[in-house]
Amino acid sequence: MSRPIGNTRLKAARVAAGYNSQQALADAITSDAPQLGIRGLAVGVRQVRRWESDNPPWPQPDIRRVLTHLLGQEAEDLGFTAPWGSGQHPGGQTRPTSTARSLPGTRLATVPTQSVSITQPISVGANFEAVTRSHRYLYWSVAPATLHPAILEHARLGCALLPETVEPARHRLAAALAESYLLAGRIEFFDLRQPDQAGDTLLRALQAAGEADDPLLGSAILAHTAFIPGWAGEREAAVERMVAARTYARRGPASAEFHAWLDAVEAECETRCGNTRTALNLISHAEDILTAGSEHTTPVWMDWFGSARLAAFKGNTQLKAGRxxxxxxxLQQVLEDLPPESAKQRTVVLGDLAAVAAADGNPQEACHYAGQALDQLAATWYATGMDRVREVRRTLAPWQNEQCVRDFDDRLYDWGTTVSALQR
Known part of the structure; x- marks a missing residue:
């Protein structure tokens, strides 16, 4: 007899509650959320399908609240496993690694029975946050494959500490945990080109941001999730996530720079989907926002954006638009304005300048800029930058027998670069 496939608990509860299709449950969640005071929540059938799979992701706090309201059961009883250590698998078997139970009011994490009475000192939030801050600084100089495991181990520590921490330290720890998962997701997507893994990591980041009740962190995480479908050309999914990101941003004191970055992210997605006119309009709007400014300050963790980065977005879109x-x-102005620590962004700009030269019929200049990008990549690896270099090489096909292109191929496919690219 074959074993039932997928999360049968949720499916059974859905059908029992009268929702005969996944679409019906998705529609019910979207329509009932406002009645519970939750605004801007939208769920699609694709999400419900993931919940009913063999490994359902842990829903974010607002969705968990609506689900339990509609189906009358707690998330664990619906076949979900808390990513921070629940003792149950979706199928119902107990994990052999620990005996655990949920703490009252803590749906994000569980702790072993013998640890229920443990409470961390009030300093735990600040101490955990200090390490998160150090990882944020190290990102700009440490090899991503080296830093990434350290960040994930730090996040696992945060997951273990969260159930043992009380306010006000708990809020601070949860926010730092969300930032750690966000940084790990950024590395997976931009540095290591692992979009599927990045999606799972960013979901954990969103859950932690929900525990911290930090809408700006939630907005930043949601905007990063939009890159995943956006770069795959799935515009509808990308736009939907950007709507969610903007909704969260309205709930917090978002600065002008933060709003401009949201425009830049959406412009990047539109560019990847071939809508360069829409993208350029978004970038123009972002420039106006930066000029106008606001009374709010940008969060300290948002160290990946500024006017030079916006101009880099603009230059790439102008390139794709044929301008x-x-x-x-x-792009030449961006290259002058980038600060010294922006080595990763520099490889992207050099790659775009090489693409501009190739589009202008100048293979020698293209090879010059692409060679500079390789020099930078040798010092600071960035998968997104290498993608730009490879794109340039494809555009150089009409001149592949010219000496400058052959010399560039020798650089692109030398032993070190080839092995390094395959390793990553």
Whole structure:
């Protein structure tokens, strides 16, 4: 007799509650959320399908609240496993690693029975946050494959500490935990080009941000999740996630820089989906926002954006739109304005300048910029930068027999670069 496939608990509860299709449950969640005081929540059938799979992701706090309201059962009883240590698998078997139970009011994490009475000192939040802050600084200089495991281990520590921590330290620890998972997700997506893994990590980041009740962190995480479908050309999914990100941003004191970054993210997604006119309009709006400014300050953890980064977005979009002279002017200015610590972004800009030269029929200049990008990649690896270099090489196919292109191939496919790229 074959074993039932998927999360049969949720499916059985859905059908028992009268929702005969996954779409019906998705519609019910979306329509009932406002009645519970939850605004801007939208769930699609694709999400419900993931919940009914063999390994359902742990729903975010607002969705858990609506689900339990509609189906009359707690999330664990619906076949979900808390990613921070629940003692049950979706199928119902007990994990052999520990005996655990949920703490009252703590749905994000569980702790072993013998640890229920343990309470961490009030300093635990600040101490955990200090390590998270150090990882944020190290990201700009340490090899991503080296830093990434350390960040994940730090996040696991945070998951273990969270059930043992009380307010006000708990809020601070949860926010730092969300930032750690966000950084890990950024590395997986931009540095290591692992979009599926990044999606799972960013979901954990969103759950931690929910425990911290930090809407700006939630907005930043949601915007990062939009990159995943956006880069895959799935515009509808990307736009939906950006709507959610903007909704969360309205709930917090978002600065002008934060709102401009949201425009830049959406512009990047639109560019990847071939809508360069829409993208350029978004970038123009972002420039206006930065010029106008606001009374709110940008969060300290948002160290990946500024006017030079916005201009880099703009130059890439101008390139994709075929506005070659404008793209060259924009990108050359970006190269001058980037601070020294922006080594990773520098590889992207050099790659785009190489693409501009190739589009202008100048293979020698293209190879020059692409070679500079390889020099930078040798010092600071960045998968997104290497993607740009490879794109340039494909555009150089009409000149592949010219000496400058052959010399570039020798650089691109030398032993060190080839092995390094395959390793990563």
């Amino acid at each position: 070659i002279p404008q793209a060259r002017e924009t």
